[in-house]
Amino acid sequence: MxxxxxxxxxxxxxxxxxxxAEGRGRAAGGRSVxxxxxxxxxxxxxxxxxxxxxxxxxxxxxxxxxxxAVFLLLPLLFAVLLSLSRWAGFDLADIRPAGVDNFAxxxxxxxxxxxxxxxxxxxYALGTVALALTGAVLVxxxxxxxxxxxxxxxxxxxxxxxxxxxxxNVWKYMYEPGGLVNGVLNAxxxxxxxxxxxPATALPxxxxxxxxxxxxxxILILTAGLKAIPHVYYEAAELDGAGPFTVFTRITLPLxxxxxLFVCVTQFITGLQSFALxxxxxxxxxxxxxxxxxxLEMYQRAFTYGDWGSASxxxxxxxxxxxxxxxxxxxxxxxxxxxx
Amino acid sequence: MRRRRVLxxxxxxxxxxxxxxxxxxxxxxxxxxxxxLTLLSHYATDPLKSALQRVVDEWNxxxxxxxxxxxxxxxxxxxxxxxxxxxxxxxADIIHPYSLWAGQLAQAGVVRPAPPExxxxxxxxxxxxxxxxxxxxxxxxxxPTEVQSYALYYNKRLLRAAGLAGPxxxxxxxxxxxxxxxxxxxxxxxxxxxxxxxxxxxxxVVNQTLALLASRxxxxxxxxxTRSALDSPAGRAVFALERRLIDRGAxxxxxxxxxxxxxxxxxxxxxxxxxTGSLKQTMGRDYRDVGVxxxxxxxxxxxxxxxxxxxxxxxxxxxxxxxxxxxxxWLNDEVVPAGPRAGRAAxxxxxRMSVLQMSVGTMTGRTGDMRAxxxxxxxxxxxxxxxxxxxxxxxxxxxxAQKAKALLRKNIExxxxxxxxPDAAVRNAVRQxxxxxxx
Numbered sequence: 001m002x003x004x005x006x007x008x009x010x011x012x013x014x015x016x017x018x019x020x021a022e023g024r025g026r027a028a029g030g031r032s033v034x035x036x037x038x039x040x041x042x043x044x045x046x047x048x049x050x051x052x053x054x055x056x057x058x059x060x061x062x063x064x065x066x067x068x069a070v071f072l073l074l075p076l077l078f079a080v081l082l083s084l085s086r087w088a089g090f091d092l093a094d095i096r097p098a099g100v101d102n103f104a105x106x107x108x109x110x111x112x113x114x115x116x117x118x119x120x121x122x123x124y125a126l127g128t129v130a131l132a133l134t135g136a137v138l139v140x141x142x143x144x145x146x147x148x149x150x151x152x153x154x155x156x157x158x159x160x161x162x163x164x165x166x167x168x169n170v171w172k173y174m175y176e177p178g179g180l181v182n183g184v185l186n187a188x189x190x191x192x193x194x195x196x197x198x199p200a201t202a203l204p205x206x207x208x209x210x211x212x213x214x215x216x217x218x219i220l221i222l223t224a225g226l227k228a229i230p231h232v233y234y235e236a237a238e239l240d241g242a243g244p245f246t247v248f249t250r251i252t253l254p255l256x257x258x259x260x261l262f263v264c265v266t267q268f269i270t271g272l273q274s275f276a277l278x279x280x281x282x283x284x285x286x287x288x289x290x291x292x293x294x295x296l297e298m299y300q301r302a303f304t305y306g307d308w309g310s311a312s313x314x315x316x317x318x319x320x321x322x323x324x325x326x327x328x329x330x331x332x333x334x335x336x337x338x339x340x
Numbered sequence: 341m342r343r344r345r346v347l348x349x350x351x352x353x354x355x356x357x358x359x360x361x362x363x364x365x366x367x368x369x370x371x372x373x374x375x376x377l378t379l380l381s382h383y384a385t386d387p388l389k390s391a392l393q394r395v396v397d398e399w400n401x402x403x404x405x406x407x408x409x410x411x412x413x414x415x416x417x418x419x420x421x422x423x424x425x426x427x428x429x430x431x432a433d434i435i436h437p438y439s440l441w442a443g444q445l446a447q448a449g450v451v452r453p454a455p456p457e458x459x460x461x462x463x464x465x466x467x468x469x470x471x472x473x474x475x476x477x478x479x480x481x482x483x484p485t486e487v488q489s490y491a492l493y494y495n496k497r498l499l500r501a502a503g504l505a506g507p508x509x510x511x512x513x514x515x516x517x518x519x520x521x522x523x524x525x526x527x528x529x530x531x532x533x534x535x536x537x538x539x540x541x542x543x544x545v546v547n548q549t550l551a552l553l554a555s556r557x558x559x560x561x562x563x564x565x566t567r568s569a570l571d572s573p574a575g576r577a578v579f580a581l582e583r584r585l586i587d588r589g590a591x592x593x594x595x596x597x598x599x600x601x602x603x604x605x606x607x608x609x610x611x612x613x614x615x616t617g618s619l620k621q622t623m624g625r626d627y628r629d630v631g632v633x634x635x636x637x638x639x640x641x642x643x644x645x646x647x648x649x650x651x652x653x654x655x656x657x658x659x660x661x662x663x664x665x666x667x668x669x670w671l672n673d674e675v676v677p678a679g680p681r682a683g684r685a686a687x688x689x690x691x692r693m694s695v696l697q698m699s700v701g702t703m704t705g706r707t708g709d710m711r712a713x714x715x716x717x718x719x720x721x722x723x724x725x726x727x728x729x730x731x732x733x734x735x736x737x738x739x740x741a742q743k744a745k746a747l748l749r750k751n752i753e754x755x756x757x758x759x760x761x762p763d764a765a766v767r768n769a770v771r772q773x774x775x776x777x778x779x
Contacts, residue, residue: 088448089427105779110771112750177529177594186527197539197594199757283416284746286539287593288754303420305743306448 082312089308102313112289113297113314118321121293124207124278125271131211132267133260136218141252143219144226153223157216164213168280171209172196175281196282199290206281206291210274218263225259226252261333265326272322275299294318374407375660377667380422380432382650384412387617387700395692399667406663408434416541419742426450426657433658434668438543439473439484439649439734440741446476447739451653453479458665461673465691470705473734474651482653483672485693487705488612489647489728490551490635493619497629498532498607507608507633511556511581514608514636518590521607534590536609537582537756538597542742545749547646547735548610553578554644554733555637560748561773565738568773570748571766577638579755579762586756593756602626610635612648613725617701620719632721634728647732649705672704678713688716698722705729740776747772 058065083103086096106113143152159167174180175195182192195205229252237247253260275295278285284300285292294314302311383392389412396408411432413421419441425431426448437445445451453476454462462480463471467487474484492514494507502521508514518534525531538544550560558574561567569575585591600606602622620627635645652672654664671692678688678695690698694709698718703710703726710718710726735741748769755765 088444089423090448090450094449108775110768110775112772177592182529186529191528194594197757199754199759283539283541284749286750286753287757288750288759290757300746303423305740305746306423306444307743 079312079315082308083316085309087308088306089302090306098309102310103317105310106313106317112292113294113317116289117292117294117297118317120203120289120291121272121295121318121321123203124210124274124293125268127204127207128210128214128271128274129264129267131207132214132218133263135211135215136222136263137253137256137260139215140219140222140226141248143223149223153220156219159213160216162213164276165280167209167213168277172281175205197287199287202282202287202290206278209281210271210277213277214267214270218267221263222256222259225256229255257333261329264333265329268325268329269322272318272325294321374403374405375663377406377408377434377658377660377664378432379408379410379434379436380418380425381410381412381436382415382418383410383436384414387621391696391700395671395696399670406660406667408667415543422450426655429657431655431657433655433660433664434652435655436485436650436652439651440737440745442474442476442481442651442737443739443741446481449656451476451481452656453481454483454653455665458483458669461669465673466705467707467729469647469729469732469734470649473647473649473705473737474653476737480651482651483668483693484649484705485652485672486614486697487647487649487703487729488614489725489732490547490610490612490645491724491728492608492610492633492635493601493615494608494631494633495601495604495606495629496631498604502607507631508636509633509640510636510642511552511638515581515585515590518585518608519588522590524589530589530592530595531605533592533595533597533600533606534608535585536595536597536601536606537586537591537593538609538611539593539753540596540598542745542749543648544597544611545752546745547612547648549578549582549748549752550735551610551635551645552581554646555635555642557642557644559733561736561738561744561777565736565741566777568744568770568777570773571770575766576763579752579766582752583755583762593753604629613722614702616719616721616725620701630721632724634724643731645728645732646735647729648735678716688712738777740779743776744773747776 082095084098084100086098086102088094105111139156143149143156146152176182177192177194177197181195185192193201196202233251233255234247237251242250273295275293278291278293278296282291285296295318298311298314298318301307301314379396381392383389392410392412396410400407415438418437422431422435422437422441422445431450435445435451437451442451453459459480462474462483466474466484469489470484470487471480473487474480474482492507498521499505499507499517502517504517504520508517514535520534521532522534523531538548553559553570553574556574556577558572558578559569562569582591586593595605597606597609597611598618601609602619604626616630616632619630623630634643636642637644652668654661654668658664673691675689676692676695678690678698690709690713691704691706694704694706694713697704698710698713701719701722703722707726707729710722714720714722714726738744751760751765751769751772754760754768755762760768
């Protein structure tokens with residue numbers, strides 16, 4: 001409460017009028033935390049002290065603020081500028097204003113950005129979240145009932161510490177016509193599947209790998225969430241004769257909602273921004289545009305074709321999309337009481 | 341003007357703040373130390389890497405004042421590396437881009453026209469398609485150091501086993517040979533492709549189609565490069581031919597052609613001259629089964645293919661352009677004996693780059709050099725490629741050529757995978773390419 005009073009003084013610029021400040025402090029109940037020395041200190045000295053404190057606070061904040069300014073704010077402003085310009089990426093003097101042409105080109109008839117690129121992006125993120133979340137909930141739930149939980153958590157976390165290039169290449173070879181997965185299918189008497197060569201199966205095939213690779217971090221968070229659920233609820237449910245399914249759906253899942261929200265939001269954002277795994281497994285997002293996603297598209301527009309204007313426009317569209325989806329997720333979970 | 345300055349200022353602040361403004365400094369800068377020129381190429385693996393390093397070592401041994409340092413990346417990463425390094429102010433002094441990118445790089449101010457002295461040497465010494473491939477708006481931007489034309493590779497053993505005496509000369513013969521040589525197992529896995537279609541990168545996907553298109557008298561773009569010319573009887577016929585080969589089981593684009601052919605699992609494929617060197621190295625003794633013939637046309641005697649290439653040019657941002665051009669002249673224009681490594685070719689004199697290219701199983705656009713080196717014991721499989729330089733069509737290299745090619749590739753793949761019928765894929769490609777070229 002004392003903080004409230006002092007900041008009101010400072011912000012209102014009324015520190016030179018002690019009577020009024022003290023009156024307001026009393027009204028707010030701040031008297032109890034003020035010492036006699038404070039009251040005796042001259043107002044000017046107190047102001048200097050507060051200024052020094054503020055300066056020190058900003059000094060501590062400065063590295064973070066500078067970091068955000070240089071690596072977040074400036075690039076963001078630069079991206080906005082480029083999205084309204086044409087630029088080949090080399091000579092800053094060659095930036096040419098282009099109005100909203102880049103945005104118009106993205107959504108022009110025949111452009112592949114809306115369909116299939118953005119559609120693929122959403123399907124990729126949605127598929128990854130659905131698979132990873134379902135798998136992680138089940139695995140985390142099972143792990144909490146096992147011995148050597150640390151070992152199992154480590155085992156599932158291993159894909160996280162493996163590089164995307166290694167994961168992508170291994171799975172790519174497994175999916176190949178003569179690879180392990182088709183070998184198993186053939187051994188079962190089934191015909192081979194052209195996993196990455198058929199547009200119908202290419203995107204789901206990569207989604208499975210992305211979900212598998214992100215399972216570890218989700219399990220780690222969810223097991224922590226499961227451990228935080230007080231055991232008394234389970235004891236009460238047991239006394240009431242509730243079955244395992246009821247316990248899981250009526251106790252575990254609702255109380256796990258904050259962890260689920262975190263996993264859901266972060267995985268969705270990761271899914272919407274992903275492209276490294278797709279490059280490794282499918283090269284240019286093929287066959288055709290079957291696995292092309294927004295991040296890959298903007299990477300190619302900028303770094304391959306030297307079209308920084310439309311790449312920045314695509315980046316801003318993706319930014320807005322991620323923002324909207326994240327806000328929608330937060331709103332949805334709030335309605336369900338996740339953060340309550 | 342003021343608006344541009346403000347834009348440039350804002351952008352400059354952003355980029356400088358991100359620490360991306362520093363240009364590459366050649367050499368230590370201390371008085372008396374040699375100038376170090378950097379050379380970025382895609383010669384990242386042997387035999388290309390060693391061959392280039394040998395000539396660079398030769399230059400460095402003979403020149404105290406200017407040294408050259410090579411760096412290399414895979415071809416698939418070359419354009420991206422070139423663009424990113426240039427944007428970061430770390431562009432190499434001498435660059436070795438694919439000629440398709442020449443227009444894009446010239447528009448972005450990365451390469452500039454060659455000095456008059458070098459222009460004259462280039463126009464005098466190289467075949468016309470090679471010079472056109474290395475030129476932007478009619479002016480060479482570098483030496484056309486490596487030239488590729490496209491021809492039909494075939495596996496003699498597989499054709500013989502199918503009862504065929506020689507390579508096909510027409511599309512009809514090509515189809516028949518493809519169907520007769522193709523084999524699958526009971527699970528539907530391809531054992532042998534009759535005619536291989538590659539999905540490795542834009543070049544391997546598109547150029548095989550464009551070579552077949554040229555053999556029927558068609559082309560990808562109009563002569564001025566501003567619109568697509570694919571929507572023609574020739575364009576539709578090529579797309580339909582490829583679709584038919586896939587539908588009838590003679591082609592399987594899902595299989596990596598660049599691995600399957602050396603393994604003896606592909607009977608025929610259209611590819612560039614560079615492949616001979618690579619095949620020789622990977623196939624060993626089995627290379628004797630490999631033959632090369634001109635790309636078949638619809639009727640006997642039809643001739644046509646595409647030619648592409650690489651150029652060695654000087655970065656517009658280089659601090660030592662004079663020294664860089666001096667090195668390029670030494671490499672591309674000075675005539676030397678073919679050397680002991682060339683065996684019987686030792687008595688032949690050719691430029692260093694021609695000798696280098698021949699030693700790795702590929703070629704330059706100096707047809708005279710190439711014919712002399714071939715006659716003196718070079719790989720006879722290179723013969724059809726050298727002949728093709730006389731009639732091949734150079735790949736258009738306008739400012740949006742790479743993007744147009746990528747769009748064509750996507751539509752070819754859509755057609756291969758059955759998402760679009762051939763005619764629809766042609767129409768779609770034309771619409772997208774025209775839209776891109778009009779920007």
